[in-house]
Amino acid sequence: MASIVYFLDAKGKSLLSRDYKGDIPYSAVDKFPLLHLEAEEENSAAPPVFNYKGINYLYIVHNDLYILALTRNNDNALEIMLFLNKLIEVLTQYFKNLEEESIRDNFVIIYELLDEMMDYGFPQTTDTKILKEYITQKSHALIKFNQQQQRPPNAVTNAVSWRTDGIFYKKNEVFLDVIESINMLVNPNGQVLRSEILGKIKIKSQLSGMPDLRLGLNDKGIFGGDRSNGNGGGEDRTTKGLEMEDVKFHQCVRLSKFENEKIITFIPPDGEFELMSYRLSTPIKPLIWVDCRVKLHSNSRIEIKAKVRAQIKKRSTANDVEISIPVPEDADSPKFQTSSGSIKYTPENSCIVWKLKQFQGGKEAAMIAELGLPSVTNEDPTFKSKRPISVKFQVPYFITSGLQVRYLKINEPKMQYQSYPWVRYITQSGNDYTIRL
Structure with a gap:
C-alpha cells in the first residue's frame, strides 16, 4: 500500500507529509511537478497514476491541492485512490473547507488523523463519526500520571467499526x-x-x-x-x-x-x-420539456417565446421548476409576460430565469420575453454562444426507474x-x- 502521503500546493510544493514505511526518499516528491507537466503535454490531461524509476505516483486534485501517495510495490491503485478520496471527505467534515490555509492551521489534527486512518500504509478507521469521538478540535487539560487516560472508542477495534456500542433511542x-x-x-x-x-x-x-x-x-x-x-x-x-x-x-x-x-x-x-x-x-422522455423560439427584430431587439410542459403523471407535481434561457450578453430593457410563475433577468449570467413553484403533471405554461440589443451587428447574437437551456426541478413521490x-x-x-x-x-x-x- 501507500508508503508516503503528501499534501502539495498548486505549484507542487509540499505542505505536509506522513511517511509510513520509510522505503522512498523524500526527494522523490520533487520530481512530481515535472512528471505531471510532462504527462499533461503527452495526454492533454494528466493520468492520475504514473510511474518513474520504480516509484508509483497516485494523486487527486482538490481546491488547488494535490493529495499524493507514493509507493514502490505493484499495489492496488484503486484502493489507494479510494483512501485519498476518503481522506479528503474526512478532512472536509473536520474543517468544512480543505484548502492550503486550513492545512497550515490544523496540521496537528491532520497528523493525528493520518496516524489513525492508516497504519504502515494500510487503511484503518476512516469513519468520521468514530474519529471525532477521540480526535477532536477542542483543547484538553493535561492528564495526571495516575489518572486513567482517555481510550479510543470500542468501535475502533470492533468488527463493526462504523457503529459504537450503547446507542439508545426512546423511539426507534x-x-x-x-x-x-x-x-x-x-x-x-x-x-x-x-x-x-x-x-x-x-x-x-x-x-x-x-x-x-x-x-x-x-x-x-x-x-x-x-x-x-x-x-x-x-x-x-x-x-x-x-x-x-x-x-x-x-x-x-x-x-x-x-x-x-x-x-x-x-x-x-x-x-x-x-x-x-x-x-x-x-x-x-424529458419529464420537463421546454419548447423555445427566438426571433430577432432588426438587430435591435430580441423576442423569446417559450412553452413548458410537465410530461409526468397528472397526479404528480414538479416543485421548484427553474428554467434558464440564455440571451445575448449585451441585452437590456427586459419585458416579460407569463401565464404562470415569475421571470427574472440575470445579466451576470446572461440569461432569463423562469420559476414555477409548483407545476402539475400534464399542465402547460407559456411566457414571452422582449429584450433590447444596444449593440447593432450583422451577426445573429442569439446563436453565437450556442448555450443550451438548463432546467432544474424536483418531483416528490415519484421514481423514474420504477x-x-x-x-x-x-x-x-x-x-x-x-x-x-x-x-x-x-x-x-x-x-x-x-x-x-
Whole structure:
C-alpha cells in the first residue's frame, strides 16, 4: 500500500507529509511537478497514476491541492485512490473547507488523523463519526500520571467499526430516501440525444443497540446475471428488470451475502449515510420539456417565446421548476409576460430565469420575453454562444426507474423492539439537464 502521503500546493510544493514505511526518499516528491507537466503535454490531461524509476505516483486534485501517495510495490491503485478520496471527505467534515490555509492551521489534527486512518500504509478507521469521538478540535487539560487516560472508542477495534456500542433511542425509527437524478441532452425537436439516471438510497438511522437490517427491492433483475465486471447484470428492462451500472455499497453491507444470495443485509451506522448508489443508462422522455423560439427584430431587439410542459403523471407535481434561457450578453430593457410563475433577468449570467413553484403533471405554461440589443451587428447574437437551456426541478413521490422498496426488516437480538421504516421517493434534475436552442 501507500508508503508516503503528501499534501502539495498548486505549484507542487509540499505542505505536509506522513511517511509510513520509510522505503522512498523524500526527494522523490520533487520530481512530481515535472512528471505531471510532462504527462499533461503527452495526454492533454494528466493520468492520475504514473510511474518513474520504480516509484508509483497516485494523486487527486482538490481546491488547488494535490493529495499524493507514493509507493514502490505493484499495489492496488484503486484502493489507494479510494483512501485519498476518503481522506479528503474526512478532512472536509473536520474543517468544512480543505484548502492550503486550513492545512497550515490544523496540521496537528491532520497528523493525528493520518496516524489513525492508516497504519504502515494500510487503511484503518476512516469513519468520521468514530474519529471525532477521540480526535477532536477542542483543547484538553493535561492528564495526571495516575489518572486513567482517555481510550479510543470500542468501535475502533470492533468488527463493526462504523457503529459504537450503547446507542439508545426512546423511539426507534428509520428514514429511507430513494433519490434519482436525471441527466439528459435534448435537441430543439424534442429528440433525446443522451440520458442517464443517477440513483442513491440514503438512510437516516435512529435505532438502539446493534440492529441487523435486511432490505428488499422490487426488481430482482437489477441484481441478476454476472457481476464480475461491476455491472448490475440486468438484461431486457421489460422482462429482466433494470440494467444497473456502477453499483456501489456502503462498507456496512455484507458483500458476500449479496453476491451469493442477492440480499442486502447490513448493520447501519448511527445517523445519516448513503447505503448504495447506481447508474442507469436508459432512454427516457424529458419529464420537463421546454419548447423555445427566438426571433430577432432588426438587430435591435430580441423576442423569446417559450412553452413548458410537465410530461409526468397528472397526479404528480414538479416543485421548484427553474428554467434558464440564455440571451445575448449585451441585452437590456427586459419585458416579460407569463401565464404562470415569475421571470427574472440575470445579466451576470446572461440569461432569463423562469420559476414555477409548483407545476402539475400534464399542465402547460407559456411566457414571452422582449429584450433590447444596444449593440447593432450583422451577426445573429442569439446563436453565437450556442448555450443550451438548463432546467432544474424536483418531483416528490415519484421514481423514474420504477425501483421500489418492498420491505426493510429490522432485527435487534437483545432489545427485540419493533420499528417501521419511513420511505420517501424523489426524482430531480441532475447537473446536466439541458435542451438545445
